[in-house]
Amino acid sequence: MGDPQPTIDQPVRLEIDPNGEMTGGSRRYDKLLGDLEGLYRDEDAYRALLAERGADALMYYVYDQRYQEGPGALIVGTSTLLPGTVGDEYAMTRGHLHAISDRAELYYCLSGHGVMLLDTIDGRSEAVELTPGAAVNVPGEWIHRSVNVGDEPFVTLFSYAADAGQDYGIIADAGGMRTRIVTDGDGWKQVPNPTHVGYARER
Ligand SMILES: O=P(O)(O)OC[C@H]1O[C@H](O)[C@H](O)[C@@H](O)[C@@H]1O
Ligand SMILES: [Fe+2]
Numbered sequence: 001m002g003d004p005q006p007t008i009d010q011p012v013r014l015e016i017d018p019n020g021e022m023t024g025g026s027r028r029y030d031k032l033l034g035d036l037e038g039l040y041r042d043e044d045a046y047r048a049l050l051a052e053r054g055a056d057a058l059m060y061y062v063y064d065q066r067y068q069e070g071p072g073a074l075i076v077g078t079s080t081l082l083p084g085t086v087g088d089e090y091a092m093t094r095g096h097l098h099a100i101s102d103r104a105e106l107y108y109c110l111s112g113h114g115v116m117l118l119d120t121i122d123g124r125s126e127a128v129e130l131t132p133g134a135a136v137n138v139p140g141e142w143i144h145r146s147v148n149v150g151d152e153p154f155v156t157l158f159s160y161a162a163d164a165g166q167d168y169g170i171i172a173d174a175g176g177m178r179t180r181i182v183t184d185g186d187g188w189k190q191v192p193n194p195t196h197v198g199y200a201r202e203r
Contacts, residue, residue, distance in 0.1 A: 042087025095145025099165030
């Protein structure tokens with residue numbers, strides 16, 4: 001009686017387009033304007049956009065491919081974040097800490113112009129600007145979100161451990177991340193977020 005035989009998955013070929021289309025993946029999911037209640041600071045601007053474009057307006061979408069949920073497997077996919085602002089804030093993903101918080105993630109920019117916004121529980125914040133060909137290796141323990149600061153879709157290729165999971169509550173409970181990425185007229189800037197009350201473990 002030896003150890004049980006591991007499941008050996010078959011390699012998968014993925015076709016990944018700079019505009020974010022991916023074939024060979026396992027699934028696609030869409031985030032709509034109506035899903036993003038509470039994300040943006042300017043609630044009046046959010047309500048106005050909702051009235052104008054409807055709850056079904058597409059904000060971002062993700063393709064991914066995974067073999068299994070085990071700790072040794074990778075999830076690979078693309079994220080396409082459509083451009084725009086809500087109030088003075090640029091379009092962004094909800095953001096998360098991995099549920100298994102030490103899990104890292106690679107993001108490689110395929111097209112567009114964005115910022116990876118990053119916070120740690122222990123008080124550090126970073127904003128890493130991404131243009132095609134630039135990547136960020138996000139270490140474990142960093143809360144992360146993508147922000148589109150350009151006029152075109154911001155598309156990244158990502159990869160992370162299949163067992164990582166996502167904790168969204170950590171940002172919601174803190175009143176947002178420590179900083180926000182806003183327009184200053186002709187570009188982006190990072191400003192303190194006045195609604196941020198600290199992450200649970202630092203309160
Ligand atoms: O999950 P959100 O914060 O809404 O961001 C959307 C997606 O962004 C990235 O591409 C991650 O790798 C995905 O796992 C994540 O789901
Ligand atoms: Fe992630």
